[in-house]
Amino acid sequence: MRITFPYMGHSHWVFRQLLSELGHEPIVPPRPTKRTLDYGTRYAPEFACIPFKVLLGSYLEAIELGAEAVVTTGGVGPCRAGYYAPLHQRILADLGYDLDFIVLEPPLRNLKDFYRQLRKLFPPRIGIGKLLGILSRAWVKLNAIDYLERLSHQIRPRELEPGRTTKVFEQCLELLGAATTVSEMKAAREEGRRLLAEIPVDREKELLKIGIIGEIYVVLEPFINHNVQILLEEMGVLADRSIYLADWVRGNALIPGEKDIKRAARPYLKELVGGHGLNSIGETVLYARRGFDGVVQLAPFACIPEIVAKSIIPAVSSILDIPVLTLFLDEQTGVAGIKTRLEAFVDLLWQKKRKGAGAQWKQVTLA
Structure with a gap:
């Protein structure tokens, strides 16, 4: 078929x-x-x-x-x-x-x-043995892709040659894509790690730390979010994405997970609101506890779960003193507008960081 x-x-x-x-x-x-x-x-x-x-x-x-x-x-x-x-x-x-x-x-x-x-x-x-082998190979490949992508996001903000990390990561994906056995996947993963580690970086560069939260599809698909994570990293930001597919499968399809996220959200939201609405609250709390400078919430325009989360996030932002930028995305959204908003948000975060914790910061919503 x-x-x-x-x-x-x-x-x-x-x-x-x-x-x-x-x-x-x-x-x-x-x-x-x-x-x-x-x-x-x-x-x-x-x-x-x-x-x-x-x-x-x-x-x-x-x-x-x-x-x-x-x-x-x-x-x-x-x-x-x-x-x-x-x-x-x-x-x-x-x-x-x-x-x-x-x-x-x-x-x-x-x-x-x-x-x-x-x-x-x-x-x-x-046969059950053959089926388990097929599923296990897919699982190994998925985890290897997520591992190398995470590594690329740590390197890109410090790269000395703009665009180098993106090119090398594409090579890593090709290597993993060609691998069909577990041993080949492990070898491709290690080769990808080596290639990424060879990228010249500025290890002394001071970085902002911004978490990315929101609805799973707009967070994971760069076309929809206009490469928000890479745009931030090219601005000198260590951008940490809250969702990776292997983690999501592990915590939602294999074993009951995300207990820390739900626990963190409980003082602000106890009910299931669908999608990743509750996660957006809990992850904002966790990013604040981890000392992040800010959070970007990505949401489809008219997404009810994320609208519910957005209505609660200002309280979280105020209590925990963590600025949050909400970006609603639809077919009218353009990369120029997204980039301008991110640049303004990053500038504000640098001002806050250099002045130290001061006035209360409210959530910023930009559609």
């Missing part, structure tokens, strides 16, 4: 191998571009959030490449992400495309349904 999937960050390297080893032909959707977003915006409801539109555009581009089915995730709680798959399927059907959707709901909520959907991807009479 020719199967496509959502394009999100660097995860396509993993999904391509996983589907291929399961006997399918993976249709990797093109990296999202303005064409992707225009496609999705044309056929999506006007009120739909930007992840919905980008995903719809990605599926349409994958159909052009011959996709016959989509494997994607569902969702729980008061967040529209749980309705993405059936709505996407209906819109595509109205356009004349009859695609099968395999929707994987969180296994910790309903393990039986998760396995029933996952079973559709398995070849007939596959």
